[in-house]
Amino acid sequence: MSDAPLTLRSGAEALAAPFPPLLAEAEHLASSVLVGDHGRRRAGLGDTxxxxxxxxxxxxxxxxxxxxxxxxxxxxxxxxEWQIAQSILLWVDQGASMSFTSLKDGTTKATRARTLALATAILLLRGGERVGLTGNLLPPRRGETQLARMAQMLSEDHDSDFAAPDARGMLPHSRALFVSDFMGDLTQIEAAMAKAADADVRGALVQILDPAEEAFPFDGRTIFESMSGTLRHETLKAGDLRTRYLDRLAERKDRLASLARICGWQFHTHHTDASAASALLWTYTALERRI
Incomplete structure (x- = not known):
């Protein structure tokens, strides 16, 4: 008897292993948020x-x-009630920096970002929208198969420290969601959002930060190293860097908020030790505000 079926099953199980937990967690998160009936609140085509x-x-x-x-x-x-389905495209940062957590057994930025994005997709799909991923990776569609494929793709990790959104595949007048720590080169974010704005794409930026990245609780001799190991900085007086670091972080947030405002988007910062449900409700409401 050929062992091909066993090999095929083994390969399938290995492929499927990463994303069922992510999908289950996203389903649980989505069920914790009551968003009410999905409606446009204006006259138009529909049955409601x-x-x-x-x-x-x-x-x-x-x-x-x-x-x-x-x-x-x-x-x-x-x-x-107007009920024409919209297309919403998601970009979730899968760079190495997102795997950081300062807490033992804490939630990584990647886990929170992926769960939040997928839970948002679940709510949107339940509301009759079409959801996909940017960069022509997964064109917007409906259905459970689309959700499973999205979970699989979002479960993959990238080697580079910082990732940039790919604005390809954005449909004119559609909506978008970018989820990242936005700690990399912001000019790439600006370029993607400029391209989105040219196509009249509106949406939301959700910045995911670890509480240590917000508070900078370091002092004395400290070695800072990127998650990929390609960047490293050692200092004997980490406390002396706190003020400069917090100022630069505040400047970065202001720049992101200004960019969102100019492009007609919404901006929000979420910490991994805060309620995921509150972040989901904000995200869903921000997308609905423009739909």
Whole structure:
């Protein structure tokens, strides 16, 4: 008997191993947030009732709601809620810097970023939207298969310390979500967002930081090393760097917030020791605000 089926199964299990836990965690996170019924809150194409309004001269006779009109001297029509599906593209930083955590058994930035992005995708898919990944990696679609493929792709790690978003594949007038620590070269972020803005793509930037990166609790002799091991700095007086570091971090946040504002996006900083549910609710609301 050929051992090909066993080899195939072994390979499939190895391939599938990373993303079921991620998908399960994202499903759990998504279920913890109540976002209500998905709606555009304006008249348009759809099946969901929104409101009654007095009939106008341009309304056809067949659109009159005779049951409602019978209770009044005026004629009324039903407005339906606009429910045209939107396309939302996600970029999640998979660079080595995202694997950092300062706490023993703590949540890494990568885990929080991937879980948050995938949970956002789950909520959007439940609302009837099409979701995908930037860079033409995964064009926006609906369905559980799309979610599984997204979980698989987001479970991969990259070798370089910092990654940059790939704005390819963004559809005109679509929406986007970028999740990263944004500790790398911001000119690459600016270039991607400029390209998105040219296509009238709106969205949200979510910065994921470890609490140590926000507080800089280092003093005395300290060795700072990048997660890939390619960058290394040793100092005998780490405490002397605190003020300069915090100033530069504040400048970086201001630059990101200004960039988001100019492009019509939303910006938010989230720490890995904070509630993931609150970050998910902010992210979903920020995307819905522009849809």
């Amino acid at each position: 009732f929104w409101q009654y309004r007095p009939a106008q001269n341009h309304d056809e006779m067949r659109s009159i709601d005779w049951r409602r009109s019978a209770r009044s001297d005026a004629q009324f029509v039903q407005d339906k």
